[in-house]
Amino acid sequence: MNNKPLKVELFFTYAGLTDEEVKGKTVVVIDVLRACTTACAAFMSGCREIIPVESIGDATSLLDKLDREVVLLAGERKGYKVDGFDLGNSPYEFTEEIVRGKVIILASTNGSRALVLGSAGEDCMAASFVNVSNIVERIASVGNDIAIVCSGRELNFSLEDTLCGGMIISGLGDRAESANDAAVVASKLYEERKSDLASALRNSDHGRYLVSLGFSPDIDFAAQVDSIGLIPYWDNGRLVVDDGA
Amino acid sequence: MNNKPLKVELFFTYAGLTDEEVKGKTVVVIDVLRACTTACAAFMSGCREIIPVESIGDATSLLDKLDREVVLLAGERKGYKVDGFDLGNSPYEFTEEIVRGKVIILASTNGSRALVLGSAGEDCMAASFVNVSNIVERIASVGNDIAIVCSGRELNFSLEDTLCGGMIISGLGDRAESANDAAVVASKLYEERKSDLASALRNSDHGRYLVSLGFSPDIDFAAQVDSIGLIPYWDNGRLVVDDGA
Structure with a gap:
């Protein structure tokens, strides 16, 4: 690893993201609650690949072209599993029994879309607290400038994604050059909240909403820093992890 | 004025704003750099009304339906005056000699769109640092719950609008109940930066960009808290101010 400074821009949502901003x-892409956390859980349980899609329509169209025997449809709207889908967006649903060897089409409200847009970058990976240190190590080692794209919440600010973005910038230490206002704000918010991330997640807008739906365990799952070391990364239209990882 | 608590939600951009979020x-709407600051300057110089429109096409179509003698076209893209328009988006252009008695069609990149979307609220007003205390007084007196919509910057976060939003929440004191994460973050950012707002504006992403275009005086203009007491508010498709204000 060399020590070239890395320019880091952060985006609170993907709303204003252009190809120009991610090119090279x-x-x-961060979606703490819950797509990127759940993607890590799915790979941990042995799924083969995840295909993020932008809409429920895209998910069902794609399903028709694939072998139904090995494909699972996953996704949510307003936090709930989509009618007719195999799985929702809770990490606890993605057990080894269900997902081992499978291809998962993922149509979450925020993270899936952010991942599709982020894939226009030189490389693109899915991050959340459960794999944050490995992400930091990987992006430092790659050495490109960095665009951290928080998935947000229906195009609005998401505190939990921002805190995770701040943690990544903090993890890069002196190598990170925060290059926009949002990156500076994210770092500051992380420093202020890092002593109790679980509580910050639980009390965030999105956290409170998920608790109200009965998904409280998902938040505890998502708050476990470095509990899953895998790095789902974009490769030819889908997310994969390295063999044997 | 009664003391009913006011629920305050803040949006870093208008990207995710729905009618549901502003209804009632x-x-x-905040656009410090520069549309709302400039609107205040224009009314100070005696313009009759401002019609914010969402696109340059909307501006020119509307022009055809109005009396060209009393109408001025104003707007910018990437900070520069639109070709063929009478005015750009710098407050210094809107002098009494030019705008007195005129109707101004305003097609700025961010603020105009935010104002059009915000007009779905029960009432809607244009805010920036130059009129912030009067805005606080007015919204406290009206007594509705409040949606603070930062115009942002091409659907991305804008520090200067957020600081102004934080100042408004701070101004409401105990009456404000910050009801989403963005409102809490804005308040905190304002408290941290309030001792030198001019410097915060100048060093923001947008401030540095405007300085690079030669609009440095516009930033100083925008940083003058309460320099213009007027409140441009939405009335039947356009912004006006109270007579004699």
């Missing part, structure tokens, strides 16, 4: 960069 | 509320 390492893109880190 | 007092909407405060």
